[in-house]
Amino acid sequence: MNEVLSAPHRLEYPYRRSVGPVLGRFLGGLREGRIEGMRARDGRVLVPPQEYDPITAEPLDEWVAVGPGGVVVSWAWIAEPLLRHPLQRPFAWALVRLDGADTAMLHAVDGGDAGVMRTGMRVTVRWRPERVGDIHDIECFVPATG
Amino acid sequence: MSGDPVRSIRTPIALEYRYTPGLASSRFLRAVAEGRLIGQRCPVCRKVYIPTRGSCPTDGVPTEEEVELPDRGTVTTFCVVNVPFAGHAIEMPYVAASIQLDGADIAFQHLLQEIAADQVRIGMRVQAVWKPPDEWGPSLENIRHFRPLTEPS
Numbered sequence: 651m652n653e654v655l656s657a658p659h660r661l662e663y664p665y666r667r668s669v670g671p672v673l674g675r676f677l678g679g680l681r682e683g684r685i686e687g688m689r690a691r692d693g694r695v696l697v698p699p700q701e702y703d704p705i706t707a708e709p710l711d712e713w714v715a716v717g718p719g720g721v722v723v724s725w726a727w728i729a730e731p732l733l734r735h736p737l738q739r740p741f742a743w744a745l746v747r748l749d750g751a752d753t754a755m756l757h758a759v760d761g762g763d764a765g766v767m768r769t770g771m772r773v774t775v776r777w778r779p780e781r782v783g784d785i786h787d788i789e790c791f792v793p794a795t796g
Numbered sequence: 797m798s799g800d801p802v803r804s805i806r807t808p809i810a811l812e813y814r815y816t817p818g819l820a821s822s823r824f825l826r827a828v829a830e831g832r833l834i835g836q837r838c839p840v841c842r843k844v845y846i847p848t849r850g851s852c853p854t855d856g857v858p859t860e861e862e863v864e865l866p867d868r869g870t871v872t873t874f875c876v877v878n879v880p881f882a883g884h885a886i887e888m889p890y891v892a893a894s895i896q897l898d899g900a901d902i903a904f905q906h907l908l909q910e911i912a913a914d915q916v917r918i919g920m921r922v923q924a925v926w927k928p929p930d931e932w933g934p935s936l937e938n939i940r941h942f943r944p945l946t947e948p949s
Contacts, residue, residue, distance in 0.1 A: 656814055657816075659814065666804050666807070667804060673802075
């Protein structure tokens with residue numbers, strides 16, 4: 651009778667955020683199975699795209715198609731995924747530099763086993779069958795050959 | 797070109813806790829599960845606290861003497877809520893009131909219903925409306941709400 655009670659408690663914030671014109675177009679492209687980056691003033695292609703040049707702060711508007719293949723620049727193996735992780739089996743968080751891009755984007759790699767993962771490995775997009783215009787329209791990246 | 801640009805995205809975040817109320821509040825909640833309201837009296841200032849926290853915030857001493865309180869009390873302050881928020885089922889407007897039970901020296905917040913929001917007054921006498929006993933658990937939600945009390949003055 652003197653034991654301490656204990657109960658699960660979930661605190662949730664139902665945010666919705668506006669994405670602006672540049673990420674808005676990027677996400678609209680994902681919905682149609684297309685990945686687009688933005689060319690910066692120094693010629694680099696930024697993915698995800700940015701609205702303003704990271705060095706000169708000028709507005710940017712030169713869109714460049716990239717991917718769907720890419721290279722893993724860095725990664726971390728997640729042996730025990732959490733509830734909200736994109737995959738409910740062991741996977742890797744990875745920085746993926748898409749073909750045609752000069753920056754890397756954080757996403758999940760469904761490698762199956764940590765032994766498959768290595769820096770420099772080729773990956774390609776696995777699209778979600780039903781897409782809504784969200785970064786999760788890319789279900790994850792998967793190992794690719796070539 | 798792309799299709800229609802996306803204007804906004806849903807980005808909910810959630811924090812998963814395991815909440816433990818501690819020893820004193822566990823005793824309080826177990827009593828609530830039986831339909832009883834238990835306060836604790838400070839041995840120094842003699843104030844009665846409910847819900848119980850196990851110590852007096854003024855004197856810093858353990859509060860061990862238990863006091864059973866009635867389920868009626870007085871509105872000490874209140875707020876009329878007109879803005880709904882996600883996941884909320886109560887009809888607008890509703891009144892969240894601070895209610896000080898008879899014999900207690902501190903108020904706690906609960907829902908005040910069965911009265912129009914513009915009729916609520918500080919000092920109003922109120923009484924708990926309990927859920928049916930078979931729905932009781934270790935939670936103040938056993939009290940569905942408080943309602944105005946009519947009693948001989």
